[in-house]
Amino acid sequence: MEINAFPDGAPVDACVKPRPNQPYHGQARPRPPKTNPYHIIASSDRYGPGQQITVTIQGSTYFKGFFIQARDANTNEWIGKWIETANTKVHPECSAITHADPEQKNLATLLWQAPTNAHGTVYFTGTVLKEYEEFWS
Numbered sequence: 001m002e003i004n005a006f007p008d009g010a011p012v013d014a015c016v017k018p019r020p021n022q023p024y025h026g027q028a029r030p031r032p033p034k035t036n037p038y039h040i041i042a043s044s045d046r047y048g049p050g051q052q053i054t055v056t057i058q059g060s061t062y063f064k065g066f067f068i069q070a071r072d073a074n075t076n077e078w079i080g081k082w083i084e085t086a087n088t089k090v091h092p093e094c095s096a097i098t099h100a101d102p103e104q105k106n107l108a109t110l111l112w113q114a115p116t117n118a119h120g121t122v123y124f125t126g127t128v129l130k131e132y133e134e135f136w137s
Contacts, residue, residue: 026133028132028133028134028135030127030135030136030137031134031135031136033136035136036128036136037059037060037061037130037136038057038058038059038063038128038136039056039057039058039059040055040056040057040068040124040126040128041055041056041057041058042054042055042056042122042124043055045073045121045122045123046119046120046121046122047080047114047118047119047120047121047122048114048119049114049115049116049117049118049119050113050114050115050116051113051114052083052111052112052113052114053111053112053113053114053122054109054110054111054112055068055109055110055111055112055124056107056108056109056110057105057107057108057110057128058106058107058108059106059128061130062104062105062106062130063104063105063108063128063129063130064099064102064103064104064105064129064130064131065098065099065102065127065128065129065135066097066098066099066108066126066127066128066129067096067097067098067126067127068096068097068098068110068124068125068126069094069095069096069124069125069126070082070095070096070112070122070123070124071095071122071123071124071125072120072121072122073120073121073122073123074120074121078094078095078096079095079114079115079118079120079122080095080112080113080114080115080122081095081112081113082095082096082097082110082111082112082113083110083111083112083113084097085109085110085111087099087100087101087103087108088100088108088110096126097110097112112124
């Protein structure tokens with residue numbers, strides 16, 4: 001018997017669980033950072049009112065899922081909103097975006113939008129998942 005957990009992305013409660021931004025896959029834990037084959041690359045870390053920043057996930061091997069949050073670099077608070085695109089699902093409650101299908105991906109290009117009344121520095125944090133028990137946070 002085969003079971004696929006969250007094939008259409010992480011649930012919104014991933015935002016607030018004790019291990020935020022990490023999947024709850026039984027006893028599985030994130031792999032060591034030094035073994036991470038993926039890069040999350042933002043077109044900028046500075047934003048102005050309403051500015052859009054492109055965030056790309058890519059790596060040396062495929063991945064099946066992701067859960068990425070935008071956070072203010074000074075306050076660590078969730079900030080801005082993601083633009084929903086094909087094969088993504090947005091959790092506006094916590095400025096997060098996740099995959100919407102379990103297919104293998106070589107690249108994901110995401111679009112984040114800053115608040116219309118703010119400027120500052122943003123960072124993007126989360127998890128990229130290759131398989132159910134193989135992920136990096």
